[in-house]
Amino acid sequence: MSTSSERFIFEPSPEASAGSWAEDWQEIEKRAAADPLAYWEEQASELEWSQPWEAVLDDSNAPFYKWFVGGKTNIVTNAVDRHITGPHKNKLALIWESEDGKEVRTFSYFSLNRDVEKMANILKAMGVRKGDRVTIYLPRIPEVFFAMLACAKLGAVHSVVFAGFSSDALSSRIDDSESKLVITADGSWINGNVFPLKDIVDEAVKFSPTVENVIVVKRTGTEVHMDPTRDHWYHDLENLPIARGRCETVQVDAEDPLYILYTSGSTGKPKAILHTHGGYMVGTYTTLKNTFDIQEDDRFWCTADAGWVTGHSYLVYGPLLNGATTFMYEGGPTFPHPDRWWKLIEHYGITTFYTAPTAIRSLMRFGDAWATRHDLSSLRLIGSVGEPINPAAWHWFHSVVGGGKAPLMDTWWQTETGMFQITGVPSMPQKPGSAGRAVFGQVAEILDEHGNSVPDGQEGFLTLKNPWPAMARTLYNDEQRFVDTYWSTYPGRYMTGDAAKRDEDGYFWVIGRTDDVIKVSGHRLGTAEVEAAINSHSAVSESAAIGLPHEVKGNAIHSFVVLNQGYAGSRELTEELRAHVSSHLSPIAKPDEIEFVNTLPKTRSGKIMRRVLRARALGQDEGDLSTLEE
Numbered sequence: 028m029s030t031s032s033e034r035f036i037f038e039p040s041p042e043a044s045a046g047s048w049a050e051d052w053q054e055i056e057k058r059a060a061a062d063p064l065a066y067w068e069e070q071a072s073e074l075e076w077s078q079p080w081e082a083v084l085d086d087s088n089a090p091f092y093k094w095f096v097g098g099k100t101n102i103v104t105n106a107v108d109r110h111i112t113g114p115h116k117n118k119l120a121l122i123w124e125s126e127d128g129k130e131v132r133t134f135s136y137f138s139l140n141r142d143v144e145k146m147a148n149i150l151k152a153m154g155v156r157k158g159d160r161v162t163i164y165l166p167r168i169p170e171v172f173f174a175m176l177a178c179a180k181l182g183a184v185h186s187v188v189f190a191g192f193s194s195d196a197l198s199s200r201i202d203d204s205e206s207k208l209v210i211t212a213d214g215s216w217i218n219g220n221v222f223p224l225k226d227i228v229d230e231a232v233k234f235s236p237t238v239e240n241v242i243v244v245k246r247t248g249t250e251v252h253m254d255p256t257r258d259h260w261y262h263d264l265e266n267l268p269i270a271r272g273r274c275e276t277v278q279v280d281a282e283d284p285l286y287i288l289y290t291s292g293s294t295g296k297p298k299a300i301l302h303t304h305g306g307y308m309v310g311t312y313t314t315l316k317n318t319f320d321i322q323e324d325d326r327f328w329c330t331a332d333a334g335w336v337t338g339h340s341y342l343v344y345g346p347l348l349n350g351a352t353t354f355m356y357e358g359g360p361t362f363p364h365p366d367r368w369w370k371l372i373e374h375y376g377i378t379t380f381y382t383a384p385t386a387i388r389s390l391m392r393f394g395d396a397w398a399t400r401h402d403l404s405s406l407r408l409i410g411s412v413g414e415p416i417n418p419a420a421w422h423w424f425h426s427v428v429g430g431g432k433a434p435l436m437d438t439w440w441q442t443e444t445g446m447f448q449i450t451g452v453p454s455m456p457q458k459p460g461s462a463g464r465a466v467f468g469q470v471a472e473i474l475d476e477h478g479n480s481v482p483d484g485q486e487g488f489l490t491l492k493n494p495w496p497a498m499a500r501t502l503y504n505d506e507q508r509f510v511d512t513y514w515s516t517y518p519g520r521y522m523t524g525d526a527a528k529r530d531e532d533g534y535f536w537v538i539g540r541t542d543d544v545i546k547v548s549g550h551r552l553g554t555a556e557v558e559a560a561i562n563s564h565s566a567v568s569e570s571a572a573i574g575l576p577h578e579v580k581g582n583a584i585h586s587f588v589v590l591n592q593g594y595a596g597s598r599e600l601t602e603e604l605r606a607h608v609s610s611h612l613s614p615i616a617k618p619d620e621i622e623f624v625n626t627l628p629k630t631r632s633g634k635i636m637r638r639v640l641r642a643r644a645l646g647q648d649e650g651d652l653s654t655l656e657e
């Protein structure tokens with residue numbers, strides 16, 4: 028990041044700042060720094076608890092921190108129930124538009140609750156109880172809200188799998204979580220075509236030892252196979268007496284699990300990040316309120332899919348906890364034309380728009396006119412997440428979409444952190460390209476590999492010093508890996524896996540991952556997962572995947588493949604391998620390029636040196652090769 032961009036500062040306008048939740052940000056920052064627990068306690072007190080906590084934090088068994096110990100609540104008590112007994116009863120909770128634009132569904136808090144109760148009654152009738160796992164594999168349709176909230180309401184643990192993952196990926200997630208039930212749809216719409224979700228589920232649960240029932244929402248009307256002993260149409264279940272009537276929100280312990288979400292790490296096996304009801308609720312509520320300054324008449328649109336953490340925290344839970352109106356659109360940004368998003372913003376009067384740099388970069392390429400032909404003046408705040416936002420994308424987003432007036436909130440966080448960790452608030456000066464400052468109550472520090480503090484302006488490893496309420500509690504079924512991955516490099520500190528710099532004003536400039544995780548179009552993938560998918564092809568002996576810079580996607584995957592004897596590299600094989608990754612992992616993981624090689628650079632102990640491959644591909648110095656085998 029050049030120092031010239033660091034000097035570029037946007038001062039908040041009085042309109043953006045006046046009356047915002049964190050208007051006096053310096054004062055709040057100081058107060059929260061002096062006593063983070065008091066700050067979090069105060070935030071938690073804004074929500075409803077059926078039993079108050081005895082202690083805000085229990086750190087006696089760190090890194091297995093516990094928050095709001097002894098407290099009882101349910102995230103649904105605060106995301107739905109408390110609104111229907113108050114002035115938000117008839118307020119819109121959710122507005123949804125279909126991909127073809129022909130359907131619009133709206134839900135007041137009252138009607139959202141009715142649908143959540145219906146789904147919860149059905150789950151209950153199917154034997155889903157507190158602590159049971161349910162896998163949700165749904166498109167961007169309102170039912171994903173009902174399903175997540177219904178599970179939470181019963182104290183069951185949802186595991187949402189992005190509906191672009193293949194049957195292999197889905198099946199390993201279902202089996203690892205030992206899900207009792209799967210909620211899916213017949214298909215999903217992708218740019219006018221049907222993606223066969225139910226077929227993928229059929230394949231995934233074929234040998235599943237735990238799945239008893241599959242609930243299928245009719246979305247595309249595609250013909251699907253229904254197993255009479257296992258599969259049920261949701262529209263049939265909805266009309267049964269079991270679906271009717273009230274369904275009580277189970278009061279759970281603050282530390283009871285709310286969900287698990289699989290995310291990529293350095294090894295091929297995805298990690299099941301576990302979040303809990305109490306702390307996660309407080310963390311997402313507060314951070315969304317401060318950063319996106321949620322006000323009564325806002326219409327908040329987070330473009331993320333519910334299959335990723337951004338969808339969990341800031342499409343579903345955060346907005347509802349704040350009693351806001353959240354918007355969901357089924358399709359992609361360029362369907363049928365590259366102005367679809369801008370059209371939606373204009374039509375629905377979206378006030379707050381949260382998306383990813385990769386989407387901005389791809390839409391930017393179509394030219395300003397697609398955006399400027401729409402009246403985007405309803406936007407008062409815009410936001411970015413998932414990867415560093417480069418200055419060109421920042422300025423385009425800020426001036427063309429945000430009209431030069433809407434503050435642009437860059438938000439740095441992770442599946443593991445559950446909530447923003449480094450970001451701004453609308454009253455804070457912004458520096459394009461910097462994600463901002465540590466959130467209230469947090470201390471972020473840049474360390475070198477020995478754990479020493481790195482001077483401002485120098486690159487190092489980004490670490491978090493204070494525990495925070497929405498932090499992951501563990502990796503489901505893998506406590507040791509939780510400790511090893513995040514808490515062992517710097518004892519007592521959370522290691523993020525990102526490289527970053529801090530400037531003299533306390534702003535953080537995130538550079539990117541330091542491990543074998545790559546962000547492709549903002550999606551988090553592990554090189555090892557891509558390698559495992561390629562290696563499962565019969566022609567392949569071994570392979571290495573790396574991320575190389577890509578203008579739109581941020582990173583693109585390049586694979587180096589060593590073939591088995593008797594196979595030769597060809598255009599056809601390249602296409603076959605790309606398709607293989609697509610169907611065995613996900614279309615988003617498809618390598619941009621495949622290079623056939625005779626050997627891979629390895630250390631003497633046999634570890635692939637991806638760093639060397641990257642340097643070679645970029646024409647850079649290969650660095651220290653002393654550990655390279657002959």
Ligand code: WTA
Nearest residue numbers: 412413414415438439440441442537540551
């Ligand atoms: C990256 C997504 C720069 C980072 C919420 C992190 C970012 C990883 C930003 C987590 C940002 C996320 N600026 N980089 N504003 N936000 N990242 O778990 O490398 O999908 O470690 O969570 O995304 O990805 P995940």
